[in-house]
Amino acid sequence: MKCGLFLLLLSFATLGSKAIKRDDFPEDFVFGSGTSAYQVEGAAAEDGRTPSIWDSFVSYGYGNGSGDVASDGYHKYKEDVKLMAEMGLAAYRFSISWSRLIPNGRGDINPKGLEFYNNLIDELVSHGIQPHVTLSHFDYPQLLQDEYGGWLNRRIVDDFTAFADVCFSKFGDRVSHWVTINEANMVGINGFGLGSVPPGRCSHPYGNCSSGNSIFEPYIVAHHVLLAHSSVVSLYRSKYQGSQRGSIGLNLIIFHFEPKSNSTADQHAGERAWDFFVDWMLEPLTHGDYPETIKKAAGFKLSKFSHDESDQLVGAFDFIGLNYYAVLDVEDCPNDLPPYQRDVMGDMSASLPGFQKKGMPSKPQTLERAASGLRAVLEKMKQRYNNPTIYIHENGLPLKHDGSFNDTNRVKHFIAHLESLHDAMRNGSDTRGYFTWSFVDVLELFQGYEASFGLYYVDFNDKERRRYPMLSSQWYSNFLKRGQNMFGKFESFSEPQSMAI
Template sequence: MARPFLISFLFPLCIIFLLICGGSTVAALSRDDFPSGFIFGAGTSAYQVEGAAAEDGRKPSIWDAFCHAGKMPDHSNADVAADQYHKYKEDVKLMHETGLDAYRFSIAWPRLIPDGRGEINPKGLQYYNNLINELLSYGIQPHVTLYHFDLPQALQDEYNGLLSTKFIDDFTAYADVCFREFGDRVKNWVTVNEPNVESLGGYDQGAFPPERCSYPFGNCTSGNSTTEPYIVAHHLLLAHSSVVLLYREKYQAEQGGKIGITILAIWFVPATEDPEDIAAARRAVDFHIGWLLHPIVHGTYPAIMRKIAGSRLPLLSKENFEKVKGSFDFIGINHYFTISVKSDPSQLKNKVRDYVRDMAVKISNIVSLDKALFRKYIKGLPVAPWGLSELLEHFKINYGNPPIMIHENGDFEEADSTNPVTINDDFRINYLEQYLEALNLSIRNGSNTQGYFVWSLIDCFEILFGYTNRYGIYGVNFNDTEKTRYTRSSARWYANLLGGKANIKGASRDTHLVKNIALQ
């Protein structure tokens, strides 16, 4: 790319490297180091924390059916989870004590409209009104996700859920209810959380509900891994744009809110300086991030995806092009780690390919899609905040520097059944501190990032690992019938940062922001 881009891209990384590795001491951050109006928060999602799965009119989602069939590694379910349905006031008080500006949560579609369409559940409506009002009573902004994986099982049974265009109309009608009932107080909306994850996990590998895949890409009773991930992502994009159009035409002027979409945004880098590996990393980024962002920013899928997937990738009609392009006020990103890849062109020689093989990359050290092995892999990855810097630069250069909300960022510890309460989580402080330092420098270099949410506020039922992983800055004793909350070191650290009195203890700097091969 042009030299000015290289200078603007590498300059902040060089500054980070010199500050941390050059013998200088990085001053502890405070919220005053970020722009005025920058939002600090923490997040969860409905299925992962609410519990009360069969109470007050809620009906099953596809995740209830999946978990009750014993499909989680620890054979768990979220019937009770962290029981936020009954303990939301306690949790909001924790948010207030931490100094949060905002709480990111999702509305459970099967709690609000149990059959997916039709009658509204008054108890569900009351719960979300109570939660929103409780947040506002403490001056905490509600940032609401409409769809966070928990599709009503009724719609899956009726027409195969996301595989049908009927989903678009039902989702739009559900969103209409949410805007009408909550939009006078909710000013920040996300339509869909991580459509790239749901498409891949549920319809290519079959590792998530509704467990659809085909041989040799997975072991499912039904599905087509070669086409369905692309179809589902396409329908989620059309549903997203339909809801954004509804909000803009019917509600936005009066309610004054903003609306966007949130994607998982892993950053991919080349494992070597070989041009083929550099091209492979760029291709992985286009498949993973461009899959969703290219249509809503530029109106088309990335050229490399159209070339490789061919007719398996749905077309955006002229009508849909006009709806999809520009259908955001902000982009939400969930970012946890950076992965190095090598080129693997042999994948493209297969006559039958799925989304993963279409990427034609090899990820170092991943030899299995087994969840337990994947957990060990991601836990073994180095803390790489420079990956976030490169990711934000990618958004700035390739997508016009849109407003960004970092909706998830955090690190986990593996649960120990003999020790249900863990207080000292210096590893998490170290992780969060380094990522916030990188974010701060990216903003100074022109990134339009406007908010940051830690994942997660409290320990959750995690969709990959059940209760075997703990992400919360506040712990939950899942062995306790009361699901007692307790304060971890990271919660105190975050509270200090947000109060402008950072007092970081035990946050080692054994992993540094180091020079990396840029995608040029």
């Protein structure tokens, strides 16, 4: 096996010898990797944690697996941080479980939850790794969903702000990078329109859920997401940023939308897709109101911002985090139904043939196309929003683990996307960090445990949840440590046995 791998690596030496290098990026450019609380921690019923909407989502029969144990990151965090340090990661992106820290959604702090996140952050800092913390990653206490509907109710703005206040006060002396909400643009569409993520609300014929309203709820939720985000940013800036000297932003999932044809109709459909996926969030944060495209299409379904709310929204970010995975084709799809009968996709009047109901691309695409899409979206962000500071918070390639640890396709993926990113930066994009998804294999939102994104493979059939390094982990380590070429240090790699933790 070792000999065979050695020949394989030599065959890639030419590919790596002229490829992108760590030194091509600024010295302070941040390279990291990430996970999220429900997907990695496990210990779902331990030490005072209460069920989150993701726990309930799974218990209702939705989703693709339970996070009761997941990757057991709750117990294995020290071992994971040790692996990060050995790899040479500069940063680790993770989320804080609201259900673990404040189990009732408001009120008393859970001492065990506080202890865990303090320990994790201390462990990272002691190894020279920056903590990049997300406050909401598709989960919050089920108690709040039961009490008032979660994101459907304006009350969540105050509760989320109070939760953030606890996080800033308890962890902000060591955390300098905060994200309020992960994939804020998908919380409403996926969680309350398609029903594909927690809390899994939707209505026929737009989804098959036990409750919900796909026509109205995504707009209500998006409004409250924006208000909650701007409230938390306002709190951080007025109370903490001066002394803690950190930064705070919002995270979006982003696609490059390519019209299926050169027709004017398809070109306009591509613009509408951007408006509904990106501008819906960023136009209020740059100009204080929703895009005219959405106002016209959604009509009375769209809430209005007060003057004070609009003022608080404008400029309410220090950076924008982007989760980038794919290019989506777009074609014009006229919808003659009145607004009160159309869901978001109907209001957009565009079809995304490669976009499944579950809210992710349905077909693989060429590496060249996917990588060039990253360059395109960064260019559009620069031109459309006055070149904001950006972190690529997620980028990766799912593979079905077949017993091999030679994920060369993932290595090619990283190289191509970093080259595309570098091109965008040379053209002026103010991108300051790149995080792979994911550090270890986790419970994936759409593929469960069937898809492996991790730099480290996790054996989910093993009660110990042992970690095994993929080839991509060694490539990334060599890249970060300024190896002579992409593959030149890998000759000693073999099937991981003694390396397991």
